[in-house]
Amino acid sequence: MTVSCGVVYPELSAVELSEWVAVLVSDAPTPELDPPTTPPTDSFAAALDSLHRTLAHQDPLKIADDLPHELRARAMPPERARWVARDLVIRGCHRNVVALGMAMLGAVGDHRDRELLLLLGALDDLARYACDALARTQPDPDRAIFELARRVDGRGRIQTVQRLRGCADSEIKAWLLREGFRNSISDGLLAHIAAETGELGAALLDPDVDDALLDAAGGILEALTSHDVSAPDIRSYPDARSVLDRYADLVDRRLEVSGRSTIPRLRCLYAVDRMLNQQQVQLDWPAEEVRRLAERYAELLTRPAWSELVRTELQSGEGQCAFNQALDCAQVIGVEAYPVVLTHLEREPRNRYAWNWAIRNTPLDGVDALIELAERVLPLDEMACGPGSTGSLAGSGRIDESILQRLLLMLRCGTVGSGLRLIETGLFSSSPRSRRTALRVLSRWPAQHVPVAARAAVVAAARVEPEEKLRAEMLTFTGGIPTEVVSITDGAGVIDVRGESDKSGWYSQSLLYLGGCAAALDTADYAGSVGRLVARAPDRPVRPDGLDNLRELTTTGRIAADLADTLEPLLNLLSNGTYELRGPEPISDPLRVRYDDQPADSWWPPKFAWYVIDPAPDDPKPFYPVNEDLITPTEPWPPTDSTTIDRYRRLIREGGRPALITLRAGGDNIYSGFILDGHHKLAAYLLEDVTPRVIRIARLDPHPFDSGELRRRFSDPAIQELKWLLQWLDRRGR
Template sequence: MLIHAEDEELATWPLPWLHMVRKLIEQRLQARFMPPGNATRMRLEGRVLHISELIAVREGPLEGTILAHILAHLDPDGSGLIPGGEDLPDAESGSLNEIRWAPGAWEGILTHGFGISSDEETAAAMSGLISRNILRGFRAEDFDALYGLARSKEFIFSYIDVLSTVSSSHALSGAGIRQLGRRLVREGQHREPVKLGIALLGLIGDNADRELLLTLGRHEEFTLYCAIAISNVEPPDSRDKVLLSMAKSVEGWGRVHAVERLEGSTNPEVQERMLSDGYRNIVGSEYTAYIVATTGKPAEALANPDVTLHLLDAAAEILGALSNDAGPPVQRMDDYLEGPLALERFITHVEQHGPRLSHFTATEDIAVFLRREQNWEAGKDSRWTISIREEFASRCERINQHPGWAALAEKGLISANNTEFYKAERIARALGLDTYPAHWRRVQSYPCDSSWFALLQEVDEHRLPAVLAYARQSLPLGELGSGPDDKDAQSDRFRAHHALDTIVTGLAKFPGEGWDLVETCLRSPVIRNRNMAINTLEAWTPTHWGPNVLTALLRAHAAEPDDKLRQRLDSLIK
């Protein structure tokens, strides 16, 4: 009788009763042979799924799971995570000899130019264990075996093969796939099994898990998988708006992945938002510029003679990103069919409005791109004629010769806003203005900030003594040189260590100068610091070493815990 209780009645039962009923149904599924597609089997599997959902809602996420961690770190403003949210519970404090990827960056790099090789052996084993779990009623040993395999492998290499096998299997019920996906997502304490769970939820054609996917997608390690799942299961009339919501909640690789799945959207709200600021991300606007240009249709928007400055600034960033030759391997201006029309309208508006910080970078990049002959294959697009390219390039160059740029650059160089400052710095460099005083002010205001790198690009032998004196005064050298270790320097508390290795790297072009800072770097608990110290000493060559360098190297060699670094010290000493 318990097994046959109505769904409405089940919702009122205490948790222990729900657990007992679920166990009874699972035991019946395991005890009786019922072939796939059997009506009784499908009804019982559906009942297990419903009871599991009631239990999950009542109990909430299990402590220590990825889901619980993300829920505890959701930013109340609806965008991303609060500090500490990026550090997933399964993160290990590994050696800095190994590359530490930002959330979502590994998948981002693989899916943008490097390609993904299939791990067919793992995919076959994983698919078999998925089938085993569903067909045998989710026995503990089967789930543990699947979880262990998923945890030990990077799912991105098995993704396509696993989903292809599972989706084509007529033996697996949708209810079973969904139950397994939800369990992996809700109970997973490691990222790879959670990714597998998200992928399974994306197979079953139901948008009931929308909020769960949007929540997990707030962490950029999972945004790609959640965006694909939503693309698969969300109804067409709501899909783009849900993906737009996901894109707005992240800012790095997650936004890139979400925006890519909005390509070709005809939803006016989505098009407007993409053009307004959907292209922006902290990875690089080059990754999204082409999609935004073809979907957001800036050429049409720029047809308005009373275009807003916000839209004009957005168009500058999009068209500038399409013209950035130094960016990643993505589609560029010469691939953009409406490029000539968009440029004509953009350049005309800029000519009428006068200098703005965001416009200089765009017009400079556009002019350089148009004049670079290797960007233009013969006959690729007849609309990009030599005369059109020459006209647009010349007009951009004339814009950048406006006498008002110098004053605008000088004003931007005292701005505390990083975006404004670096746009102004680029203008100043193009005009031949000295940016050293501006970088010197920023370093003195924020001694552990990244401005050290830019400052050291401007330093000469006359300015160097003051810079080194300030480094000694402002950085906690005793703490930075506390002795070799294998520290993870990815968090903000290692900002001073990053500043030190930037300074020491800059000293490579000043043989013999700042040896005390190099020695401090050599004694740092952070491996990257010690590597930078060795790089600088190699650049100096022994002819510029002072009398204490060899002694310090021998001491460092004796204390060095890292095998690869000890080998580098060996080579340096010899």
């Protein structure tokens, strides 16, 4: 049930709703006008309004499929029933009401409702219900659904095209091949339907295949090779090999005749070549057939026409889409694109894809130049729209919030003092992540290099900052969070951390060694997104004795000397190298812990939250980080020494703030790392619901590790979970 404004609304089944409608319809007036006018009786109007209010609190997905059957099972005056259904659709003020009205029309409507269903079905989240109703009420359901499919683009396009599977209409089949498979979510979801229902193989055998069809065929084949786990791919397409052969023949012939081609064809060739030669998809085709096709597509990619095509498209400046597709192909065929991208961004500063590409490919000595370009061409006033605002960053042609954040992260690799306008923009961004990142960039700078204007901007940002902990960090910024860099030349090597990170900090790894044994791993999963994996070795190494000397520091949370002097007992245990020491500082609020028995529907952690990841031994835990911080225990979690936890709880209640100490690999690694000391304190903080304090140690020059270290330490099941990381490590090693 649902409670709204003190009113309880029961959750209805399809049977209960159909019974209610049957009673209501029996009292409905005989419709004289269409669309319906105001009902003539007050009692009927009240009953109908009650139905509207109740349906607004129902989940259409739970009852829409069964509702038409239940309605047909009840003898109702057809015109009166249609009158009520149309009233729900036309007067409905809530999506759920309109959706269920459409479901009712599927049972009691007729051909007269076509235009109404097409009109409202063009709203993407209502397309499913309109499609079902059109299929049940129209004399030509395929044509009606086809008309709706052309009006939608996202999930609605997917749902309508799926209903056209097996259609025999020649116009619809041609549309599926040329346009119908494209959608704003993933072309791979519809490519298989387009290839089979549209008879791609037969279409390509036509002696007069036009350029538009050839490019669309390339889009279908590219999508079929993408291995979208939620849809059939090229392995499920019976004509795949003959179509690949025919497509290669057609592209080859076009190149020989005119010496010219298109970017969509190049993208298809590369996608197929990658599938065949890199074996990203396990094919059950004859090995000789795979080898022959692989050689054919690899040879086509060597043609000199492609380089000229990509250079021409990059220089033409004919819209962002064409430029981005050419840019995507530039690295494939070895075309130097970086200078062209910078020039393009001067003309098209709102091209998000180009900004992402530039950030990803900027060398360290080019960071300052890219930051200067961003400050010159980006609409910074528009981007500084303030906390709590949706701002003007979203939507077509807008600058994605992630671009601002990634540029701010790049400032950590730039010259101290550069990018001040970008930092001020970040401080007033709508995203807490960007505001926090901007503040952390300033916090890394030596105090003497922070201009007065930047400190004033932090004070102004604090006045409007809605997040309590971030506001507190801003207000204490002028005092500064202690940050030091130390070089260890005579360390015992009892504790070591290895790994590396890209400039963004998202694709990073940290492998913790205790006593010479790999103990825990925190890494990007390298599976194609921003997912991460945390793994613990089969046996937990013994905690180094020297860590006990830190208990006084982590109990009081107060520092009476430099961080390096205070942490000397720990630093003496580390391997030789350069380390950044930072803190104590608050962990972002709130802190959450993910337990193994957490229900599946809570897989995503709370937004902008720290959380603790503690996998079982030899059982890697995958997850998607919502914020840039997580911590990994190095001792059994949660701790069981209730006496020690209670002691820290009393200390926290009395105002003490004991500090955790964490270690990670890489200054660019944006994840907090492994807990070296403070497990009981962390548990006490959680029980007291108080934000913990942490001292972060980051090794700035970590040694990378190789795949062999992981294979020696983890079992085969765990290695299977780490397969994408291992492939990345193997490629890097070559």
